Amino acid sequence: MPEQDVAAVKTALKSQRIETPSWAYGNSGTRFKVFAQAGVPRTVREKLDDAARVQRHTGVAPVVALHIPWDRAGADDDFTALASYAADKGLRLGAVNANVFQEDAYKLGSVAHPDPAVRRKALDHLMECVDIMDATGSRDLKLWFADGTNYPGQDDIRARQDRLAEALSAVYERLSEKQRLVLEYKLFEPAFYSTDVPDWGTSYAHCLKLGPKARVCVDTGHHAPGTNIEFIVAFLLREGKLGAFDFNSRFYADDDLMAGAADPFQLFRIMYEVRAGGGLEGTAEERAAEGEGPGVAFMLDQCHNIEPKVPAIIRSVMNVQEATAKALLVDREALAAAQRAGDVLTANGVLMDAFNTDVRPLLADVREELGADRDPMAAYAASGWAEAIVRERVGGEQAGWGA
Ligand code: AOS
Ligand code: ZN
Ligand code: ZN
Numbered sequence: 001m002p003e004q005d006v007a008a009v010k011t012a013l014k015s016q017r018i019e020t021p022s023w024a025y026g027n028s029g030t031r032f033k034v035f036a037q038a039g040v041p042r043t044v045r046e047k048l049d050d051a052a053r054v055q056r057h058t059g060v061a062p063v064v065a066l067h068i069p070w071d072r073a074g075a076d077d078d079f080t081a082l083a084s085y086a087a088d089k090g091l092r093l094g095a096v097n098a099n100v101f102q103e104d105a106y107k108l109g110s111v112a113h114p115d116p117a118v119r120r121k122a123l124d125h126l127m128e129c130v131d132i133m134d135a136t137g138s139r140d141l142k143l144w145f146a147d148g149t150n151y152p153g154q155d156d157i158r159a160r161q162d163r164l165a166e167a168l169s170a171v172y173e174r175l176s177e178k179q180r181l182v183l184e185y186k187l188f189e190p191a192f193y194s195t196d197v198p199d200w201g202t203s204y205a206h207c208l209k210l211g212p213k214a215r216v217c218v219d220t221g222h223h224a225p226g227t228n229i230e231f232i233v234a235f236l237l238r239e240g241k242l243g244a245f246d247f248n249s250r251f252y253a254d255d256d257l258m259a260g261a262a263d264p265f266q267l268f269r270i271m272y273e274v275r276a277g278g279g280l281e282g283t284a285e286e287r288a289a290e291g292e293g294p295g296v297a298f299m300l301d302q303c304h305n306i307e308p309k310v311p312a313i314i315r316s317v318m319n320v321q322e323a324t325a326k327a328l329l330v331d332r333e334a335l336a337a338a339q340r341a342g343d344v345l346t347a348n349g350v351l352m353d354a355f356n357t358d359v360r361p362l363l364a365d366v367r368e369e370l371g372a373d374r375d376p377m378a379a380y381a382a383s384g385w386a387e388a389i390v391r392e393r394v395g396g397e398q399a400g401w402g403a
Contacts, residue, residue: 001329006362009328013366015284016324018317019063019094019299022071025050025310028303028401035305039389041398044071045085050310050389052089057379058317059372063094065299066136068129070099070400079135093136095182095244095299098129101146101190109147111167112160112196119163126171133179139288140244140297141171142217144184148191148198160196165206172210178289182243182297183207184217187224189254199223200232207241215243219301220259220270221250230269237277237296245270246301247320256303258312260319267319268355271327280328303401308386314376318363325359 001009025047027036041047044066051064064086073082079093086093100110100122108114110122129141147164149155171181185203188195197203200216207214216236220229236242249255249262260267274280279296287295298320304312331350338347364374373379380386 009325009362010366010369012280012328013321013325013363014060014370015282015287016060016280016321017063017284017288017298018058018061018320019065019297020051020054020061020313020317021065021067021097021299021301022047022051023067023400024300024302024304024313026070026398026400029305037309039386039391039393040309042393042395043398044073044082046389046393047071047398048082048086048089048091050313051091053310053380053383053385054313054317055090057314057373057376057383058321059367059370060321061313061317062091064091065095065097065142066093066132066138067097067400068099068125068132070398079132083136093138095140095142095297096129096133096136096138097142097144098126100125101144106146108155109160109196110145112145112147112163114155114159119167123167123170126167127174130171130174130179134176139179139295141175141179141181142184142244142299143168143171143181144186144217144219145197146190148188148195149193150191151193154193157194164196165209168206168210168214172214175213177213180213180215180243181210182215182217184219184222184246186219186222186254200236204236204239204241207243212240216241217244217246218242219246219248219254220266221246221248221254221256221301225252229266230273233270234273234277237274237279240294242277242279242296244297244299246299247316248300248302256301258302258304258307258319259300259316260323261316264319264323265355267323268326271320271323272330272351272354275324275327275330276332280324310385311377311380314380318376321363321366322359325363326354326357329357329359330354 025041027034027040055061073079083093105118111119113119183203185197185199187198203216207216247259249257249259251262300316335347335350368374
């Protein structure tokens with residue numbers, strides 16, 4: 001590869017920002033059991049301390065997504081102070097994830113609930129999340145609704161869409177010009193008959209009506225098996241409606257395993273479509289700048305139930321980077337020529353050549369140039385952090401998935 005091309009690939013890799021989820025640092029589990037790990041954060045600040053380690057070793061993960069109420073900032077809920085704490089650690093606070101699924105009131109849904117009092121309660125929480133975004137400087141409000149029904153006839157599917165649209169529109173109006181909402185879809189679970197935002201088309205249709213500050217969030221674990229996620233990505237980017245990823249791996253349903261662990265080839269195909277759609281262009285600042293800008297947020301949304309959490313997150317960041325590097329190595333000119341010529345095998349070969357390239361040495365150079373570690377996993381293991389947190393973090397328990 002010519003030297004100037006290598007330089008361009010490195011520049012793109014250095015400007016990528018991978019956002020880690022605060023909840024991945026805490027205890028989580030399956031519906032059967034939460035296996036508590038020693039040394040997990042007891043406070044949101046300790047989650048940021050762990051995130052700072054991930055950033056120190058990788059150099060591309062300086063953003064941390066929050067979850068409200070799991071990440072209450074403290075007795076006084078001072079999110080401005082939390083943002084400065086993050087800044088002192090070389091981090092910034094990212095997407096604010098709302099939670100309208102963990103209270104008894106939400107048994108039959110939140111913003112689509114048949115009872116207006118429950119809808120009001122849910123909307124109040126979403127508005128509070130925007131207040132928090134004002135304090136933290138976060139751009140994105142991430143909305144995932146557990147709303148749906150378990151039985152045919154349980155509720156009116158069309159009326160639920162009307163209620164959902166009403167809430168979304170109220171939240172949209174509350175956003176500043178620099179803020180966005182990203183609407184996540186999920187095929188099923190916890191609802192098993194109908195889900196109110198089950199797929200990208202539903203999310204897209206709502207976002208289109210809302211306006212330019214509303215985008216779709218693609219969680220890679222939220223589709224039927226066999227779904228071509230890269231097609232969804234290509235389509236949404238083309239329409240200017242791809243807002244964010246929740247990266248994770250799945251073998252069966254919403255497994256929330258480490259990104260790139262189950263199917264690195266799929267992650268590569270997704271990242272190739274991101275690249276082809278212009279999602280890797282510009283500087284990190286340009287992409288993070290404003291509500292109506294082009295920025296796609298590369299977030300992780302995963303739970304580390306049996307593996308140690310900080311290195312699992314480091315591994316996930318590296319896996320996303322590897323897929324990105326391979327996507328950037330695709331020889332677009334050769335690919336376009338083969339496609340024009342209808343040369344199926346050559347076109348496929350161009351993609352496979354990039355996928356089969358060992359990008360680890362390139363990424364080691366990128367990290368070194370960023371002042372991070374060539375081998376983040378080894379550097380973390382040698383750092384003593386894992387032992388220190390077990391020694392120091394005694395007592396206390398942070399709320400989180402299943403905890
Ligand atoms: C739930 O299945 C979704 O993936 C959510 O994005 C996510 O896990 C949640 O927002 C964390 O609160
Ligand atoms: Zn998600
Ligand atoms: Zn999920």
